Amino acid sequence: MPVSVSRRRTDGEFVKKVRELSGENLQLCYQxxxxxxxxxxxxxxxxxxxxxxxxxxxxxxxxxxxxxTVWVCATCLACAVACPRGFDLSRLMxxxxxxxLRKRAxxxxxxxxxxxDREELPQIAMVSGxxxxxx
Amino acid sequence: xxxxxxxxxxxxxxxxxxxxxxxxxLEALGFRLEEIDRWNCCGAVYSLADDDLIHQVAPVRNxxxxxxxxxxRVVILCSFCLNALKRANLLMKGDAEKRDTLxxxxxxxxxxxxxxxxxxxxxxxxxxxxxxxxxxxxxxxLRGLKLAPYYGCTLLRPRExxxxxxxxxxxxxxxxxxxxxxxxxxxxxxxxxxxxQVVSNPGDIPGYARDILSSAVMSGAEGLVLTCPLCDYDLGxxxxxxxxxxxxxxxxxxxxxxxxxxxxGLNPGVAHFELNYGSPEAFLRERxxxx
Amino acid sequence: MSVTKRNEEPAKKAVKESAGAPPVGLTPIYVMGKRYxxxxxxxxxxxxxxxxxxxxxxxxxxxxxxxxxxxVYRKPGDYRxxxxxxxxxxxxxxxxxxxxxxxPANRAVFEFDKLTVAPEEVFKLYPELFRCVACxxxxxxxxxxxxxMDAVSALKQGNIAGAAEIAFECIQCGLCTSRCFxxxxxxxxxxxxxxxxxxxxxxxxxHLAGMTEAIADGRYEEFLDRLQGMSEDELKELYREREIxxxxxxxxxxxxxxxYL
Numbered sequence: 001m002p003v004s005v006s007r008r009r010t011d012g013e014f015v016k017k018v019r020e021l022s023g024e025n026l027q028l029c030y031q032x033x034x035x036x037x038x039x040x041x042x043x044x045x046x047x048x049x050x051x052x053x054x055x056x057x058x059x060x061x062x063x064x065x066x067x068x069t070v071w072v073c074a075t076c077l078a079c080a081v082a083c084p085r086g087f088d089l090s091r092l093m094x095x096x097x098x099x100x101l102r103k104r105a106x107x108x109x110x111x112x113x114x115x116x117d118r119e120e121l122p123q124i125a126m127v128s129g130x131x132x133x134x135x
Numbered sequence: 136x137x138x139x140x141x142x143x144x145x146x147x148x149x150x151x152x153x154x155x156x157x158x159x160x161l162e163a164l165g166f167r168l169e170e171i172d173r174w175n176c177c178g179a180v181y182s183l184a185d186d187d188l189i190h191q192v193a194p195v196r197n198x199x200x201x202x203x204x205x206x207x208r209v210v211i212l213c214s215f216c217l218n219a220l221k222r223a224n225l226l227m228k229g230d231a232e233k234r235d236t237l238x239x240x241x242x243x244x245x246x247x248x249x250x251x252x253x254x255x256x257x258x259x260x261x262x263x264x265x266x267x268x269x270x271x272x273x274x275x276x277l278r279g280l281k282l283a284p285y286y287g288c289t290l291l292r293p294r295e296x297x298x299x300x301x302x303x304x305x306x307x308x309x310x311x312x313x314x315x316x317x318x319x320x321x322x323x324x325x326x327x328x329x330x331x332q333v334v335s336n337p338g339d340i341p342g343y344a345r346d347i348l349s350s351a352v353m354s355g356a357e358g359l360v361l362t363c364p365l366c367d368y369d370l371g372x373x374x375x376x377x378x379x380x381x382x383x384x385x386x387x388x389x390x391x392x393x394x395x396x397x398x399x400g401l402n403p404g405v406a407h408f409e410l411n412y413g414s415p416e417a418f419l420r421e422r423x424x425x426x
Numbered sequence: 427m428s429v430t431k432r433n434e435e436p437a438k439k440a441v442k443e444s445a446g447a448p449p450v451g452l453t454p455i456y457v458m459g460k461r462y463x464x465x466x467x468x469x470x471x472x473x474x475x476x477x478x479x480x481x482x483x484x485x486x487x488x489x490x491x492x493x494x495x496x497x498v499y500r501k502p503g504d505y506r507x508x509x510x511x512x513x514x515x516x517x518x519x520x521x522x523x524x525x526x527x528x529x530p531a532n533r534a535v536f537e538f539d540k541l542t543v544a545p546e547e548v549f550k551l552y553p554e555l556f557r558c559v560a561c562x563x564x565x566x567x568x569x570x571x572x573x574x575m576d577a578v579s580a581l582k583q584g585n586i587a588g589a590a591e592i593a594f595e596c597i598q599c600g601l602c603t604s605r606c607f608x609x610x611x612x613x614x615x616x617x618x619x620x621x622x623x624x625x626x627x628x629x630x631x632x633h634l635a636g637m638t639e640a641i642a643d644g645r646y647e648e649f650l651d652r653l654q655g656m657s658e659d660e661l662k663e664l665y666r667e668r669e670i671x672x673x674x675x676x677x678x679x680x681x682x683x684x685x686y687l
Binding site: 020 | 143144145148149150176178179180182183184185186187190213215216288291292293294301325326327329330331332333334335336337339342343346364365367368
């Protein structure tokens with residue numbers, strides 16, 4: 001999927017915020033793709049994990065925020081453990097999610113969970129789901 | 136010998152079949168799981184944002200409870216909770232500034248600096264009881280049942296909290312071997328089950344289940360052994376969907392503590408097999424392990 | 427609010443003497459930022475009324491049980507937010523007060539008769555329960571000293587009876603909800619737990635049920651008819667001659683006439 005990069009489209013503020021929130025050095029990544037290769041959710045994503053890092057450090061705010069990728073991530077840490085440079089991609093995913101959630105843009109609202117599911121889901125599912133997807 | 140124990144919310148309701156056989160089995164092994172007082176939900180997931188301290192409060196509060204009740208360690212059955220508590224513990228040990236802020240925020244509690252050791256039951260079985268001693272107590276060996284250990288994510292990742300080697304863990308295989316089963320390690324044993332995606336994208340869960348279970352089937356496994364109630368739910372419900380929609384040939388899902396109780400010859404009622412996915416009772420009966 | 431001439435004099439006198447430190451007998455408090463000097467020993471509610479306000483909201487039983495007068499206050503130099511019931515708490519110097527007579531908290535709609543004792547009933551009606559982060563702000567905000575976080579924790583663990591017991595003294599003031607990080611409606615959830623506990627879990631008084639049945643079966647009809655047919659003198663005689671349990675009687679004492687035991 002081609003993405004155009006130009007000075008007009010890069011958002012320096014976004015890069016800064018993502019760096020701060022994640023506490024990770026985005027420059028460590030050398031785009032080897034080990035993360036994408038180990039990600040069990042990659043087939044559900046539009047941008048691959050590797051692409052998301054690149055887009056994040058280029059400040060392509062809009063593309064990332066509209067993508068499915070960060071919302072399909074299950075924080076399994078396969079990427080973090082596979083990364084040869086010790087970059088914790090799960091923290092980058094969390095930072096991008098939080099930038100949306102902290103503006104009260106809930107991805108999952110408790111009231112939207114079907115009543116039958118509320119009955120069946122184990123508590124850890126409800127707690128973790130609402131933690132990751134509601135602000 | 137008494138072991139301070141943190142159950143987690145799910146074990147009190149939906150995952151009674153993980154807790155009850157554990158309590159009974161440890162009694163038989165000479166240990167007593169003592170539930171800590173006034174514990175709260177650990178928050179399930181560890182907060183990954185650098186500035187987010189409020190979500191560290193829940194797990195740290197539990198560690199404070201362990202400490203204030205006179206314990207230097209706590210044993211946990213649910214891998215999901217283990218991961219959250221262990222990572223929060225590392226934070227309190229390693230980050231002086233955040234430790235100070237959290238202690239000051241929780242001014243109604245004791246100060247905490249990571250004094251408690253957080254252990255999974257498997258670590259206690261491996262490091263304190265030992266596989267040989269465990270095998271010696273087995274009354275009903277599991278007749279070489281081909282069981283696939285499913286580690287999932289939380290026991291092994293991130294590296295700092297792993298209870299075993301991240302790429303090639305062996306603790307569950309050793310456990311199953313001690314009980315007289317035949318462990319079948321399979322390639323997707325550490326692949327994520329989908330976790331909390333069951334809340335936001337439930338339609339994706341059968342796909343995750345297929346990846347994991349078909350790998351287990353192809354490796355020759357007859358059953359899957361789990362340590363986490365969320366994995367149980369995701370794989371169990373996912374498998375049910377696959378069986379219904381694709382005629383997938385599934386397998387019974389077990390908690391490791393249920394197999395422990397069974398092998399120790401305890402009353403099978405304590406294991407609550409009726410709560411499991413994948414019809415384990417029929418399977419066990421067929422193999423002569425349940426009457 | 428009307429203040430009679432008679433009452434104005436001591437107040438005027440107190441004001442004259444108040445340049446600098448307040449005279450003995452008066453305490454400064456701040457109501458919504460404005461300073462008032464009020465007599466020591468008054469409750470917050472009386473003090474606010476003394477200052478000239480009339481309560482049409484945020485006031486109810488004046489006896490510490492209705493939960494209408496939830497109040498928050500701070501003292502200068504102290505970051506801590508403190509809570510009280512205005513009708514119970516007496517004034518302290520330099521309290522900066524604000525009241526929360528009503529806090530919006532949506533209550534789930536349900537048909538009580540259709541609810542079971544399963545903990546999932548609470549999960550279904552209040553899924554935001556799982557947003558609790560155990561920050562304990564609710565406990566710190568409770569004027570009744572309830573361990574609110576523990577009660578929420580009990581609900582998450584599926585322990586409805588436990589939550590009902592911990593929250594027994596809840597008077598629905600809403601202060602916990604006003605401070606909640608996760609935006610939970612604690613007092614509505616506790617009310618639900620208490621209702622389920624009372625109706626479905628709490629042990630029944632069996633002797634009461636038995637007695638009610640005996641009465642409905644007409645066990646006392648004849649006796650009551652007889653009493654109703656007696657004259658005043660006969661009733662007085664009956665009363666004078668009644669069997670009284672001796673002071674020194676043991677636990678196994680029974681009256682001679684056991685007809686209605």
